[in-house]
Amino acid sequence: MFAWRDRLTVGQKLAIWAWGFLAVPVVFYCVIRFYPTFESFAISLTDWDVLSDPNFIWFENYVRLWNDPVFWQVLGNTFMYLLLGTPISLLIAFVVAYYLDQVRFMHGFMRALYFLPFLTTAVAMAWVWRWFYQPVPIGTFNNILATLGFAQQPFLRSTTQALPAILAPAIWAGLGFQIVIFLAGLRAIPSSYYEAARIDGAGKWQILTEITIPLLRPTVVFLVVISSIGFLRIFDQVFNMTPQGDGGPLNSTKPIVLYIYETGFDAFNMGYATAQTVILFLILLIITLIQLRLLRGR
Amino acid sequence: MKRYVAALLGSAVMMGMAVPAMAQDPIEIEYWQYFFQGRVDAIDALIEQFEAENPGIVVNHTHFPYADYRTRIAAAVPAGEGPDVIQMFYGWVPDYIDAGLLQPLPAEYFPLQELEDEYFDIVQAMVYDGQLYAVPTAVRSLALFWNKRMFEEAGLDPETPPATLDEMVDFAVALTERDGGGNLTAVGLTMAMTGQDHHWWREVLVRQFGGQPYSDDGRTVTYNDEAGAAALQYYIDMIQEHGVSDIGFMDEPQAAFRAGRGGMHIDGSFRLGALRDTRGLDWGVGELPANADGDRYNFSSYWVNGITTTPQGEEFDAAARFLQFITTPDAMQLWLETVGELPAREAAALTDENTAHPEYGPFVRGLEYANATQFVNESAQRQLMVDMVDRVLLQGMSVEESLAVAAEQEQALLDEFYGG
Missing domain, CATH: 3.40.190.10 (Periplasmic binding protein-like II)
Known part of the structure; x- marks a missing residue:
């Protein structure tokens, strides 16, 4: 009865077991991830509006994207979040981690404090920051400025200040995670390297630039990948910090994900929204491939 | 594990059998609106009254968060799974007719001429090719x-x-x-x-x-x-x-x-x-x-009710009767007191009591010189x-x-x- 089983080698049996367990996530990924991804390529070639049957319109949505000034603006905003957010957050995270690593007193408690914002709901945090930025009489920042005799700042009501103002809580929220990863990276560097360097008479700065930073490279690459994807997909902060979630004023803070959301679930223009999604997918894919290559090139 | 699955299957089969068996007697219709506490309370009260007057009909009331509401209607109605009577913002109606989600309302329950006389101007906007597709229940100003x-x-x-x-x-x-x-x-x-x-x-x-x-x-x-x-x-x-x-x-x-x-x-x-x-x-x-x-x-804006393409035959008739019931002057007064939205019938809105009301009064008087935007x-x-x-x-x-x-x-x- 079990003859077929006996004919299998141990290796084959192991493979069957492995695939048996893997089948669950594989099926899940195929149905929940890959199938919709491929279907969205198809939808992006239609004028589907949820209500009526889709018509095939070739690349009309992509042509429209090319000629849509708002799309280029939101694309620019998205890269602004990325180009400001990733280096600033990594720099702050590294500095904090570098010094936190040397602190022995209440180290665990301090680390937990830095990690806390990462655990907080983005929506709640965004609203608290939204109120921080309000004008007098309710805005904390402006009340401080006014008390010290400075002029009020428009913050979220300015086309130039709003994007950095929204980026600040996004950076702050991700900081805890990055610090913990950096700490792990710092701890992984064998202390014998430092001892050898000190014996050779290397200074603090030299140790930092010649040993610590080069050896942290895999950590840095990992964090760059993760935080880049995070900033490219920024949504919660913008949606909750701008009135009616409009990414204003005058689209100056609108990231591509918010534009996709508006096009899809406000205007019910699914075909056009999906075309934008495909572009975002390609951007994420390219950036990830570049970064993976950097990892491999180590 | 096997026993558990069997039990699940068994109960599913039983439920599947039980539902049609029960439905044979009363006619069930499905009413959908978005969630707002006052609206839910008002419709629940109206359903209770309606069911007492029409023992053969059961109205199921379903509501969704506003954010999901339109998407759900769009997905459910073409599949034939959705509501029989729906509440809509008046601006959505052209879209819904275009997409074939609504049926014309039966003239025996909703005589067009009479409605045009009794309602504020908006009724005209609900008429396509000479047929009425939705009835306003409430108006905002x-x-x-x-x-x-x-x-x-x-x-x-x-x-x-x-x-x-x-x-x-x-x-x-x-x-x-x-x-x-x-x-x-x-x-x-x-x-x-x-x-x-x-x-x-x-x-x-x-x-x-x-x-x-x-x-x-x-x-x-x-x-x-x-x-x-x-x-x-x-x-x-x-x-x-x-x-x-x-x-x-x-x-x-x-x-x-x-x-x-x-x-x-x-x-x-x-x-x-x-x-x-x-x-x-x-x-x-x-x-x-x-x-x-x-x-x-x-400025005035309206909430309207219509019948989807789902109900046919006696269910359609029941849906029409329910729709007629929730658009009576009494129902509109209840809506005003529960939800704070004004009656869409001129006679029901412009009562002496309503126009002189210290809170509703200014809104009601505003209706006389209001225009609706066709968003x-x-x-x-x-x-x-x-x-x-x-x-x-x-x-x-x-x-x-x-x-x-x-x-x-x-x-x-x-x-x-x-x-x-």
Whole structure:
């Protein structure tokens, strides 16, 4: 009865077991991830509006994207979040981690404090920051400025200040995670390297630039990948910090994900929204491939 | 494990058998609306009354968060799984008819001529190819709220709101408060196009300055003229010239008013409930100010009910009877008292009691001179107004230029909708 089983080698049996367990996530990924991804390529070639049957319109949505000034603006905003957010957050995270690593007193408690914002709901945090930025009489920042005799700042009501103002809580929220990863990276560097360097008479700065930073490279690459994807997909902060979630004023803070959301679930223009999604997918894919290559090139 | 699966399957089979067996007797119909506590309470009360009067019919009431509502209807109705009677914003109706989600209402229950006589103008907008597709249940309009305590402190009569637009400016100037650094601490008039101001601007200010926001068929933007520019200038002047307000003060207009830091505030009747619950706020409500010639306008928007393509035969008949029941004058009065939205029947709305009511009165009286905007995408069209004001305030664009940009973009939205 079990003859077929006996004919299998141990290796084959192991493979069957492995695939048996893997089948669950594989099926899940195929149905929940890959199938919709491929279907969205198809939808992006239609004028589907949820209500009526889709018509095939070739690349009309992509042509429209090319000629849509708002799309280029939101694309620019998205890269602004990325180009400001990733280096600033990594720099702050590294500095904090570098010094936190040397602190022995209440180290665990301090680390937990830095990690806390990462655990907080983005929506709640965004609203608290939204109120921080309000004008007098309710805005904390402006009340401080006014008390010290400075002029009020428009913050979220300015086309130039709003994007950095929204980026600040996004950076702050991700900081805890990055610090913990950096700490792990710092701890992984064998202390014998430092001892050898000190014996050779290397200074603090030299140790930092010649040993610590080069050896942290895999950590840095990992964090760059993760935080880049995070900033490219920024949504919660913008949606909750701008009135009616409009990414204003005058689209100056609108990231591509918010534009996709508006096009899809406000205007019910699914075909056009999906075309934008495909572009975002390609951007994420390219950036990830570049970064993976950097990892491999180590 | 096996036993558990078997039990699940067994119960599923039993439920599958039980439901049709029970449904043979009473006719079941499904009613859908979005979630708002007052609306849910009102419909529950109406269903109870309806079922008592019609023992053979059971109405199931389902509601969803507003954000999901449209998507769910769109997904459920074509699949035949969805509601029989749905509540919709009047602006969605053309879309739904286009997509084949609605059936014409039976004339025996909804005689068109009679409805046109009895309802406010909006009924006409629900007629396509001579057939009526939806009945309005409730209507919203705008009114001016004012803070009596702030009026008193500013030396104004706390019982008299401004009668004209010019007076409104004077009042607002008197009501505005600033700290030593010149920062606003209380605004004379709460302002933001993200609130109700875009309705006030389109349907009230533009008309009061002698213009018309859209062509009669609603397909052409007509506010890009001198009247439109004057209306926008009036709005902008409040902020730039008179300094009585700022966009984003206290985050949003109704928050500023509820916190007692807004002297005057334009809003809909649905705000009444929240204001009644605000402790320590002494407020009054009156009609929107007239222009110098005494012309008054208002904005109205409707919620309508229609029958989807799902019910057929006796279910369709039951759906029609239910729809008729929730649009009786009595039902509308119940809706007014529970939800705070005004009756869509003129006779039911304009009772002496309603027009003289200290809170509903100004809204009801406003209905007599109100116009409805035929939105194709309300949030997108509101955003155009938000941006129109921001271009002037934040980028220094001229009023005329910004108005022209808004008109062009809105026309593109209309063209896309009606052309496609």
